[in-house]
Amino acid sequence: MSPTKEKLLSKDLSLFYGEKQALERIHLSILERQVTAVIGPSGCGKSTFLRCLNRLNELNPRVRIEGEVLLDGQNIYSKEMDVVQLRKKVGMVFQKPNPFPKTIYENIAYGLRINGVREKSRILEIVERSLIQCGLWEEVKDRLFSSALELSGGQQQRLCIARAISIEPEVLLMDEPCSALDPIATYRIEELIDSLKEKYTIVLVTHSMQQAARVSDYTAFFYLGKLIEYGPTKQIFTNPQEELTESYITGRFG
Amino acid sequence: MFSKERFVQYLFFVCALMTVVILGGIFIMLLYKTLKFFELVGLGEFFLERIWKPSAYSKPTYGVLAMLVSTLMVTVGAMVIAIPVGIGAAAYLSEVASPHVREWLKPLVELLAGVPSVAIGFLGIVLVGPFLAKVFHLSSGINALNGSILLAIMALPTIISVSEDAFSSVPLSYREASCALGATKWQTIVWVTLPAALPGILVAVMLGIGRAVGETMTVLMATGNAKAMPHSFFDSVATMTAVIASEIGEVDYGSEHYYGLFAVGCLLFLISLLVNLLADYFNSKMRRYA
Numbered sequence: 001m002s003p004t005k006e007k008l009l010s011k012d013l014s015l016f017y018g019e020k021q022a023l024e025r026i027h028l029s030i031l032e033r034q035v036t037a038v039i040g041p042s043g044c045g046k047s048t049f050l051r052c053l054n055r056l057n058e059l060n061p062r063v064r065i066e067g068e069v070l071l072d073g074q075n076i077y078s079k080e081m082d083v084v085q086l087r088k089k090v091g092m093v094f095q096k097p098n099p100f101p102k103t104i105y106e107n108i109a110y111g112l113r114i115n116g117v118r119e120k121s122r123i124l125e126i127v128e129r130s131l132i133q134c135g136l137w138e139e140v141k142d143r144l145f146s147s148a149l150e151l152s153g154g155q156q157q158r159l160c161i162a163r164a165i166s167i168e169p170e171v172l173l174m175d176e177p178c179s180a181l182d183p184i185a186t187y188r189i190e191e192l193i194d195s196l197k198e199k200y201t202i203v204l205v206t207h208s209m210q211q212a213a214r215v216s217d218y219t220a221f222f223y224l225g226k227l228i229e230y231g232p233t234k235q236i237f238t239n240p241q242e243e244l245t246e247s248y249i250t251g252r253f254g
Numbered sequence: 255m256f257s258k259e260r261f262v263q264y265l266f267f268v269c270a271l272m273t274v275v276i277l278g279g280i281f282i283m284l285l286y287k288t289l290k291f292f293e294l295v296g297l298g299e300f301f302l303e304r305i306w307k308p309s310a311y312s313k314p315t316y317g318v319l320a321m322l323v324s325t326l327m328v329t330v331g332a333m334v335i336a337i338p339v340g341i342g343a344a345a346y347l348s349e350v351a352s353p354h355v356r357e358w359l360k361p362l363v364e365l366l367a368g369v370p371s372v373a374i375g376f377l378g379i380v381l382v383g384p385f386l387a388k389v390f391h392l393s394s395g396i397n398a399l400n401g402s403i404l405l406a407i408m409a410l411p412t413i414i415s416v417s418e419d420a421f422s423s424v425p426l427s428y429r430e431a432s433c434a435l436g437a438t439k440w441q442t443i444v445w446v447t448l449p450a451a452l453p454g455i456l457v458a459v460m461l462g463i464g465r466a467v468g469e470t471m472t473v474l475m476a477t478g479n480a481k482a483m484p485h486s487f488f489d490s491v492a493t494m495t496a497v498i499a500s501e502i503g504e505v506d507y508g509s510e511h512y513y514g515l516f517a518v519g520c521l522l523f524l525i526s527l528l529v530n531l532l533a534d535y536f537n538s539k540m541r542r543y544a
Binding site: 086096099101102 | 425426
């Protein structure tokens with residue numbers, strides 16, 4: 001594997017919900033144009049960690065964060081960082097497909113408009129391109145102007161991915177994107193992740209170890225708010241260094 | 255044997271039935287007296303004649319148009335004020351205010367709903383009237399605009415609290431999706447949360463309109479009670495409710511005039527029924543999307 005650049009670095013990152021500490025001094029480096037999987041049992045802080053990378057945790061006023069997250073060497077928690085600009089660079093796909101209750105077209109056009117794309121022809125062009133990239137174009141091209149809520153769960157999730165990549169972020173955060181989907185829809189999303197990593201740095205939180213093994217290049221194992229082990233996926237799954245990791249991937253708990 | 259369980263069931267059924275019977279009773283009573291009126295005075299006169307002049311010496315006229323226009327005018331004026339302010343306040347309470355601020359602001363809004371309409375009427379005479387007279391250089395500020403302002407104040411608590419519920423019932427995931435795309439809080443409210451909450455907000459507006467259309471005491475006190483066709487918001491007006499309330503006490507039982515007031519009441523009933531049905535329609539629409 002060719003050496004790649006570090007895209008994101010979480011430096012001694014701790015997070016508190018009120019008094020309760022949910023993340024403990026996470027130190028993790030995420031490489032450019034690689035898929036990094038974050039695995040661990042429920043409540044281990046993997047989703048919370050993901051939401052630190054685009055500062056989405058800030059929507060909850062009870063959250064307090066210590067430490068730094070560097071994006072291309074710049075601390076995203078510094079005062080100079082514009083959170084709106086940050087989220088344009090770091091897109092996100094959520095656990096439950098959450099298209100807006102608008103048309104399919106409008107779901108993608110909204111993100112473009114708030115990012116300053118005004119021309120209609122340009123918007124239509126990007127909508128088409130994003131849908132093609134997500135393999136959804138053929139299925140929806142005749143009903144772009146009907147409600148996105150009429151799509152199936154898997155289609156909705158691919159629409160959400162199309163929405164996220166339409167504004168061309170650099171990093172794509174995916175928070176258990178297949179947990180609400182059936183196996184076939186899951187397979188399509190995994191294929192999509194594989195094709196997207198040519199362009200984007202992807203951080204994938206998943207509760208499925210098979211999924212992590214199938215699609216990721218690097219894997220981080222979280223347990224009780226701590227990063228237990230991090231390394232190339234192959235190594236984590238075949239030759240883990242920590243006993244806790246081994247117990248988890250062999251299914252002794254979780 | 256007549257069991258206790260059975261008895262309780264019947265008791266509750268009778269309680270529920272009561273509202274239906276009362277509603278039906280009101281409607282039948284109104285309809286009966288209204289039909290009596292139309293036997294004496296034609297439908298045409300009621301809806302085409304502009305002025306309500308039951309005590310004219312030569313020939314009394316029973317036209318509902320002037321007071322219908324007055325009611326609509328005062329209500330529309332109230333909504334022009336109350337809808338933007340109410341939705342803005344609801345958006346602030348639900349989307350912007352810190353939990354601490356919300357905690358003391360919400361009860362205050364609800365407190366406003368509890369102020370008696372007579373007290374709001376005093377406010378119109380003592381404060382709003384003189385204020386309007388001064389600002390617009392009028393001889394008197396007791397006019398339609400005054401009524402609109404007061405009705406706006408009275409409709410606000412309903413509009414705010416129902417809209418706020420509509421805002422809060424928008425799933426958090428929509429807001430997160432919008433923020434994650436790099437939208438500001440303002441963009442998220444205007445383009446995502448507000449459209450998603452719209453059916454609920456329409457319910458709020460309909461309930462507000464219902465409150466304004468049916469309100470009697472404040473408009474009786476603060477709009478001047480002049481039974482003429484209004485030409486502007488600075489004219490004194492008499493709404494349908496105000497006419498009924500001010501005249502029913504001194505009318506001869508069984509006269510044309512007496513039945514006429516019931517006809518006005520019946521029209522008012524139909525208007526508020528329509529508004530409520532619309533609210534219900536939007537409500538069912540909202541549930542479907544939730």
